[in-house]
Amino acid sequence: MLDIIDILVSAGFWAATLRIVSPLILGTLGELICERAGVLNLGIEGIMTMGAMCGWMWVYMGGDLWSGVLFAAFVGALFGLLHSGFTVYLGLSQHVTGIGITLFASSLSYYVFRMLLPDATTPPKIIPFQPYKIPFLSDIPIVGEALFSQTPLTYLALSLVPAVWYVLYKTPVGLAVRMAGENPMAVEAQGINVLSIRTGAVMVGSAFMAVGGAFITMSAFDAFYFGMINGRGWICVALVIFASWRPGKALIGALLFAGLDALQVRAQQMAGAIIPYQFFLMLPYILSIVAMVIMARRASYPQALLTPFRRGERT
Amino acid sequence: MQIELREQIAPWRIALAPVAAVAASLLLGSILILWVGAPVGEAYLLLVKGALGSSFALTETFTRSIPLIFTGLAAAIAFRARFYNIGAEGQLYCGALAATFFGTGLITLPPLLMIPFLMLVGALAGGAALAVPVLLKTHLKVDEVVTTLLLNFVILLFVGYLLEGPWKDPMSMGWPQSESIIDEGVFPKLVDKSRLHFGLLFAVIGSVLCWTMMRFTVWGYEIRAVGHNPSAARFAGINVNTTVIRTALISGGFAGLAGVSEVAGLKGYLTLDISPGFGYTGIAVAMLAQLHPMAVILSALFISMIYVGADSMSRAVNIPTYIADVLVGLSVLSILVSVMLTRYRLRWR
Structure with missing residues (x-):
């Protein structure tokens, strides 16, 4: 028991927790944005794999780290566009499309990786993001070492939580996104195009997921392995439900989860x-x-989740 | 763009949908082949030759299709009831676990009883693996997609533990594998000097039984009714929860049989890599078959052809073997569109 307390007050444990939580936050926020607009995105596992491969490959081929993150986000958004083309415009099953995108995107990542590096036996490495010590704040004992000596992508992930909250709850765009997930007819009545809103949300959400994947190859590790996402995407889908579709609760859920995971490694x-x-x-x-x-009992799903919207058709 | 319901659905459109989907996938896949710099026509010809070109290749293609028929049936029946069982991979391993537990000497019966017994326990284990997700779904409304997916990882880790710990064969030179299935439990060979075993026959029988149930029995009617419209089914006096639970157990049972046939039919013992994702590929098989149990046989054969053929193609022209998985992923997406186009028409304005 004393051992566990020792772990809980060690800076190493909290630093590990924040490292584990970063891709989860990005993936969970991404899924949350999609579902808030009424679209379940089960392509998450594949899109994270794609982001992990693209960001890493960009840097390996000579690009710099930040443009690699942007590239991963761009490819993620493309897969989001594919997903919304199927589910939003054609109204196809969100479950099956998502699974299809996961199968397609993850195998495509492996294919491209093998094609560009056919003879790599030991995984080649890049120089990943280095921890950035925030001046003064990182000098605080324990907290400073754990919270303020992380890599820039972790700071990005953490700062996206209030950003997503602000956009969803305090801006007209956020209101339109939430309404598209609750009552698309009402959005349409306001003269706003539901299909565009949903497509935009799915593209942004998918970009988040891809950056979450890129975190794993560009910040947590320095190489791309087969099967390295390892179900993290599915865990994010579960975390969205746990968080009742709220960004703040998503952060708490992801932190709790990552903390237990870090504890598990030490145990x-x-x-x-x-x-x-x-x-x-x-x-x-x-x-x-x-x-x-x-x-489960308290889950309040967005009312229009899984329901395709067709203009001029009653639901 | 406007989407309109067609007044009537032409049968030729339904028959043509999978063909169109496959053609679209191969066309899109050819972009990837061109990217490597290989000739597309030759590559696909090598793929077909590698899968059907010799009697050895043919038996390999049939052998590979056995687990795919079983997992395809598992997905087809569950998706019919709109129960999205994405956990066939885990259920497959549960079936394999049961076959290994009873088949490695715990019980000895004559072959005529031993093989059916192993299949029975395997199916029960596969169904049991789905019991928790389905009860969570019917009683607590927990989404089955995520629970079945997450259980795959749990079950695979558990198999890893057994194979590295208590179930490890001391004679295996350090490889994590179980002891061998006793001779009475091993499926006989269908073709001499090949790997093709009786599992193919069992898989075809399974498809026929599944189709008969779906088409001619009350259970089948209830499954289809619940899939079409749960509220209408409830109004008509169908117990929706019972139907969903029953469907799930049958679906898990089929996935479990895939595991039994890989252990007792193909390998003879359990390893951690008996399935390279058969559970997930089963979804593609079911979708290409438009969830029809008899069509599952054809689509499983087709997908197994892609996998077997891609192996020899990639050796010959240096295309990564992942091309097979890419084609399977593409076919899931393209069949969705082509099936939709049988019911709707797109009108551009």
Whole structure:
């Protein structure tokens, strides 16, 4: 028990938590934006893989880090456009389209990676984002080391939470996005094009997801591996439900989740001899299911989630 | 752009939809082949040759289609009831676990009983793996897509634990694999000197049974009714929850059978890589078959042809083998559009 307290007050634990939480925040916010506009995006797992590959490859081919992030976001938005073409304009099943996009995008990432680097046996590496110590603030003991000595992408992820909240709740665009997910007829009555609003939301959300993927290859690690997203996208979908579609709660949920994951890695080092490591690795997935079960009764889905909108047609 | 419902759905359009989808996928895939710098025509010819060109290739294609028929049926029946079971991968491994648990010496029966027994426990295990997600869905309204997806990872880790720990074969030279299935439980070969086994027959029987159930029984009617419109089904006196639970158990059962046939039919023992994503590919199989159980056989054969053929094609012209997965992903997307075009017409204004 004392060991656990030791871990909880160590800066290393909190720094690890923030490292784990960054891609989750980006993915969860991305999914949240899509679902708030009424579109479930199960392409998330594939789009994160795509973002991880594209951002990494851009840098490996000689680009700089920030333009790599932009490139990943751009490719993510393209896949968002594909998803909304199918689900928003053609009104096809959001479930099946999303699964199809995940299958397509992740296999395409592997294909392109193998095509450009056919003989790579040991994964080639790039120089990833380095931690940036924020002057003065990073000198605070523990908090400074944990919160203010992260890589720029982590700061970006954290600052996107209030940004998304502000846009969704305090701007006309955000209102239109939320209404498109609750009552598209009312949006149309205001003379706003539901299809464009939804498409825009899905593209922005998918760009977020891709940057979340890029974080993993460009900030957390320095190489691209096969299967490296490893279900993080699906965990983000669960986190959106846990957060009841609210950005603030999404941050809390993701932090809780990442904290438990960081704790799990440390517990594994202590109890690894007694409990096989696979059971520790199962925890994130089981926790996500438990989180969904806890929130299921209180979940207030966006009313028009999964319902395609066709102008001039009654629903 | 305007989308209009067609007055009537022509049967030839329905029959042509998968053909059009496949053609579109191959066309889009050819862009990727051109990008590598390989000749498209030759590459696809090599793919077909690699899958159908010799008797060995043919038996390999048939062998590969067996698990795909089972997982295809699992997806087809579940999607009919709008229960999105994306967990066939995990259920497959549960079936494989059950076959390994009972088949490696725990119970010995004559082959005529042993093989059906292994299939029964495998199907039950596959169904059991889906019990938690379906009960969460019917009783707590927890979305089944995410729970079934996440359980895949949990189950795979559990199999890894068993194979590296208590179930590891001490004679396996350190490889994480189980002991062998006893001779009585191993499926006989369908063709001598090949890997093709009786699982193909079982898979075809499974498709026929599934089709008969969907077409001629009350259960099948209820499944279709719930899939079309749950509120109308409830109004007509169908117990929607019972139907969804029953469908899920049957779906998980089929996925479990895929695991049994890979362990007892193909490999003879359990490893962590018995399935290179058959559970996910099953979704593509079911979609290409437009969720029709008999058509699942054809679409499984087609997709298995792509996988087997892509292996030899990629060796010959240096195209990454992932081209097969890309084509499968593309076909899921293109079949959605082509099926939609059988019911709707697009009008440009």
